[in-house]
Amino acid sequence: MKYYDIIIVGGGAAGFFTAINSPLNKTKLLLEKQKDMGVKVLLSGGERANLTNIDIIPERDYFGQNKKALISMFKKFNQYDAISYFSNMGASIVEEDRGRMILESGDSKELLAILVKNALKNKTMLKTNSGVIEVKKVLDLFEIKTISGDIFHSEKLVITTGGKSFPQVGTTGDGYQIAKNFGHTILEPHRGLSGLVTITNLSEISGISTNLELKIFSKITKKEIYKEFGPLLFTHFGVSGPIIFNGAVAIGEYINSLNLDEFISSLDFSKIPENEKNDFIQRSFIKENIYVTLDFDLENTPKKLKSFFNLDLENTKINLSLQDYRSWREAKVTGGGVKIDELTNNLESKLVKNLYFAGEILDITGKTGGFNLQLSWTSGFIVGQNIYVGK
CATH class of the missing domain: 3.50.50.60 (FAD/NAD(P)-binding domain)
Known part of the structure; x- marks a missing residue:
């Protein structure tokens, strides 16, 4: 022995x-x-x-x-x-x-x-x-x-x-x-410290970063889940960077704090492999119930971002709906x-x-x-x- x-x-x-x-x-x-x-x-x-x-x-x-x-x-x-x-x-x-x-x-x-x-x-x-x-x-x-x-x-x-x-x-x-x-x-x-996939295609501004205030909201409670000011990077898949990485963890913690029995009962798992069911639940919940607000600091925002999002003094915020985290390989x-x-x-x-x-x-x-x-x-x-x- x-x-x-x-x-x-x-x-x-x-x-x-x-x-x-x-x-x-x-x-x-x-x-x-x-x-x-x-x-x-x-x-x-x-x-x-x-x-x-x-x-x-x-x-x-x-x-x-x-x-x-x-x-x-x-x-x-x-x-x-x-x-x-x-x-x-x-x-x-x-x-x-x-x-x-x-x-x-x-x-x-x-x-x-x-x-x-x-x-x-x-x-x-x-x-x-x-x-x-x-x-x-x-x-x-x-x-x-x-x-x-x-x-x-x-x-x-x-x-x-x-x-x-x-x-x-x-x-x-x-x-x-x-x-x-x-x-x-x-x-x-x-998945934590992960990029977030947005429903809106942001490939036109991929590679551009800026400091802004990120807020993450739940459509269910209408309450703020997370808030942080810092660097954000726009990518071909959506958004990334330190504040997004942290926000991704906050989303997962929020989901874990909820009783999802009713939500889960509404999902169709017929084509989902057993080992992918939990990811499917999280992805479905994020897509239906989570969105982010980006509040830009106009004075320091790159011109291309101002143009892409139609930002001006009276309109410094945008909302983005989410689709999913990035893959486990990237988290x-x-x-x-x-x-x-x-x-x-x-x-x-x-x-x-x-x-x-x-x-x-x-x-x-x-x-x-x-x-x-x-x-x-x-x-x-x-x-x-x-x-x-x-x-």
């Missing part, structure tokens, strides 16, 4: 930080389904390692159903702690626009190298090509079977598999099924996830002893600009530091 005290499933940012912060005297195994560790880490900040954001206010900058739990987490390990921690591990960090904290080298390979080095230093075994196909608890131990045929046992199990966004790097929602099998509630995963993070109410303050399952969750799999999603890597550091630190406390 191959036994480890702690097995961590998912070799991304949260998985590494959990391993690094777990007790040195405990045996640790970090499993990754891909042939390389930390593939998504390499993509962070446009491959420039956007480590965190200096200007984080958790209740403002993160989306989730439980703000109280979120605030509590950041009291244990926040952006200043992360900057200090990585500096002590040899990273040189600089601040860029919008509070983004980037490695001075501008190379995410350096960040991954730091994570690998310190995980190994903390005596963590790293194993790739090890996608998990079955997890169960046998008496007091977890039994983990991998696609390569290995069977491992552990006292502690940490799930850090991420969400469903960027499936091309291996994040295909595997962890949700593990959580479900242990009785956990999954708030419906949705940078996943909203929804394991319901945090079912976890303790140390992110241990309240349902299954010694089962933990960290990172993007949680029902917490940050804005664009380093907020989601910070969530990985925060949650990984909490799990690693507390996994054997008082036990």
